[in-house]
Amino acid sequence: MTGALGRGRSASSSSPLERPPAPDDTASPPRPGVSLPVDAASPPEPGITPPIDTASPPEPGITPPIDTASPPEPGITPPIDTASPPEPGITPPIDAISPPEPGVGPPGSRPWRGPLTDWAERAPEELGVDPARLSRALELVGARGGAAQLCVLREGRVLLDRAIGCRPDALFCLFSAGKPVTALLVHLLAQRGDLELDERVAAYWPEFGRRGKEDVTVRQVLQHRSGVPVARGVAGDALAMRHWERAVREVERARPRWPPGRVPAYHILTYGVILGELVQRVAGTPVRALLREAFLDPLGLTDIHLGLPRALWPRHVPVRSAGVAGRPAAMLFNRRSTREAVIPAAAVSATARDLARFYQALLDGGALDGARVLRPATVEEATRPSSDGEVDRFLGVPIRWSQGFQLGGPVPGRDLSPAMGRLSSPRAFGHNGSNCCIAWADPSRRLVFAYLTDLLPSRPHGADHVSEVADAVLAACR
Secondary structure, three states: OOOOOOOOOOOOOOOOOOOOOOOOOOOOOOOOOOOOOOOOOOOOOOOOOOOOOOOOOOOOOOOOOOOOOOOOOOOOOOOOOOOOOOOOOOOOOHHHOOOOOOOOOOOOOOOOOOOOOOOOOOOHHHHOEOHHHHHHHHHHHHHHOOOEEEEEEEOOEEEEEEEEOOOOOOEEEOHHHHHHHHHHHHHHHHHHOOOOOOOEHHHHOHHHOOOOOOOOEHHHHHOOOOOOOOOOOHHHHHHHOOOHHHHHHHHHHOOOOOOOOOOOOOOOOHHHHHHHHHHHHHHOOOHHHHHHHHHHOOOOOOOEEEOOOHHHHHHEOOOEEOOHHHHHHHHHHOOHHHHOOOOOOOOEEEOHHHHHHHHHHHHOOOEEOOEEOOOHHHHHHHOOOOEOOOEOOOOOOEOOEOOOOEEOOOOOOOOOOOOOOOOOOOOOEEEEEOOOEEEEEEOOOOEEEEEEEOEEOOOOHHHHHHHHHHHHHHHHEO
16 A cells, blocks of 8 residues: 555545535434334344354354343343434435544544544545446445445545444444454464464463363464364353453363364354463463554554443444344343453454554555554465365355455355355455454455444345445446
8 A cells, every 4th residue: 555545635526426515404423322223023144143042053253142041140231221213314315424523522532533544535436446336335335224334445545435324433343353353463473473373272371272172273273173163152152251261261161063173163252262362371461452552553553442442432333133033142242341341253343444444454465554563474374265165064154264364255056145245356355243244355456345334134134235235346346
C-alpha cells in the first residue's frame, strides 16, 4: 500500500454511489447500545445457535449453542436489557449515511475520528470498479435492516465506507471472525523465534500434554487438526468461556476425538483457549496485553479489542437473533461480562474500518502506514493451505483451511454458499463469524472486505446473504 488508506479526492458527484449530505432534520442513527427488533422465529441454520439437543455441529465461525436448562453460575452478570426497539425511521437510507460531527457520540465515548486515515470514498471507476454492480451490494446490506458497517478497500484505497444504523466507531462482536487475530500472534512469536510451529504444545504448556494430547503440535492447532474441537462439549465450553482459568483446566482434561494431525475438525472455542494460553506460557504476558503491545498498537489498530475495555461499553452494538433458537446466544453475548471477557475464539470487538486495515496490513506483507509487524514470509505461512476441499469432521462439510484462516475459492462436491462468495479467489483468506460478521482479503484483486452486522441469522438466509454481498462486490471489480 502506498501512503495512508483512502488519501485523495472523494467520489465524484457523477457516481451513483456517492453519499449525499444528510439534511439537518434527518433523524440520527441509533447509538451503539440500542437494541433492534428481533425477527420472526424461523428454524436455525445447523450450528447457528441451535437448541442444545440439536445433532448438527456448527458451521465455521458459528456461535455455539447455549445450555438454556442450566441455571446461571453465581456471580454471572444478568443479561443487558435490549428490549427497546428504535423509533420508526431511525435507520437512515443507505445512501444518506454521513459521518457524525467530531465530538458527537454517546456518553462515555471518545470523539469520533478516522484513525490515521482519510475515509473519503474514491470514485469506483478510479479503482476499476463497476458502480452499477457495486450498488447491488449496498442494496443487499440496506435490505437486511439493523445495524451494519461495510468497509471495502481496493489497492489500499477506500472504495466503500458505510455505517448503517450505527456510527462508524460502533464496536461489533466478531464471533469467530476474530479467530485470526490470536492465530497471527502465534505466528509472530514463531517469527521471533520464541516458539516452533512444529513443536509439541506440551513443550511450552506441560499440563496440556496428557490424555492423548501429548504429541499435539502448535501447527496442528492452527490447522484445526489437534483432534480437540471441543473440551467438554459445545454447550459446556460456552458456559466456561468467560472464565479463563476454568476454560484452560477443561482443555487440559480433554481427550482428542480424533488422532492428532489426522483430520480437520473445527475448534469452535478451544482454538482460542489453546492458542491464547500457549501465547501466555511462551511470552509470560497476558494474551490481551501482548496482542495490544506487540501487534495492534504498532499498526495503529486502536479499535480492535480482545475483551471490550470497560470505558468503551457505550460504543458496543448489541446482538439480535433472527429466531427463537438464537435468542439464548444473543442474550449471552449481550452480557457485559461476556463482551469484556478474554474469549479469543468468539468475543473480539472491532469496527469494520480497523478490521479492514488489519487485512490491508496482511495484503501488504505485514506492514501498515510504514510500520511493520510481520514479515511477508510469515503472512505467507499463515495463509498457506492446510486442507483443500477435505470434509471437516466436526462440521460435516468441506472447508478450505490455512494455518489461521479460512480460504476462498470453490468448494467441491457441495451446493454451498461460500462465505467469501462463489466468485472468490482460491488465494482469498479471512474468516466468517456466525454469518453475522466476516472479513477477508483477496491478493489477486488487491481487495479487502469487512462486513459487520448485529444479526445472528437463521438458515439458509445467513450464509446466502454474506455470500451474495461478497459476490456483488467481486462482480463489480474489473
